[in-house]
Amino acid sequence: MPMQPPADFASLSLAEVARLAAEAKLPPVDRWNPTHCGDSEMRIAADGSWFHQGSPIARAEMVRLFATILRREPDGSHVLVTPVEKLSITVDDAPFVAVEAKLSGEGDQGRIAFRLNTDEVAVADAEHPIRIEGTADAPRPYLRVRGGMDALIARTVFYELVEQLVEGPDGRRGLWSEGAFFPFEPA
Incomplete structure (x- = not known):
């Protein structure tokens, strides 16, 4: 049965988004x-x-x-x-597109939730990592959604995320979500 689309993703708390994703x-x-x-x-x-x-x-x-x-x-x-x-x-690329993101918390207490073009919601964590492919000049950011399938993170959403980057434990810049750190820079 298809998940009902969120009424208004922007108005949902991250706890509500996480509940929707789990349900x-x-x-x-x-x-x-x-x-x-x-x-x-x-x-x-x-x-x-x-x-x-x-x-x-x-x-x-x-x-x-x-x-x-x-x-x-x-x-x-x-x-x-x-x-x-x-x-x-x-x-052609990834079957989904992450069209909206919502961030909360700071440092390793951060959480990032996404709304996909299909109105599904996903929270980045160790099982649903964010990864950056491509080059520094042409990055291709992805979120693992389910079953080995990815969502391409829309360029506008990616730029919103880039504005929030912090230094990680290995010195690279990236973001935390659900206790996992996702570097946005190559090793």
């Missing part, structure tokens, strides 16, 4: 192993837009529903899976 009831796609049936003719673009046969899927409810049955396979490919079907889906 997310997603289908057990990791336990479903039907035979591969073919191609869904769907694609998730690098900006998080969903397409079917080249046309945008305009209904946000449909995108949210499809996102609940999305799974990453061991070979890195993505599928839409139900108990009886498994269909390939093309993902």
Whole structure:
């Protein structure tokens, strides 16, 4: 069952966001192993837009529903899976985009919560790390969401995070969330 989108992410406390993330009831796609049936003719673009046969899927409810049955396979490919079907889906970059962030606390008591383009919420922690790929001139920040799938952190959200960087235990600058430190600089 798809998670209800937060009424207004900005007005939620981080404790409420963490509760919503913990309560997310997603289908057990990791336990479903039907035979591969073919191609869904769907694609998730690098900006998080969903397409079917080249046309945008305009209904946000449909995108949210499809996102609940999305799974990453061991070979890195993505599928839409139900108990009886498994269909390939093309993902240009990451299947999700973190479009909003909320920070609280200081130092190792910090917490960072994200709202995704599918209205799911996630809190960065040891199981859901933030990592920076790319180069210093063209960083590509990601948040691990679930099942080996990532959310690209939108550029505006990334810049908000960069404004809050602190020095970490190894001298690199980054952010703390749920007791884990996420460096934004290379080692």
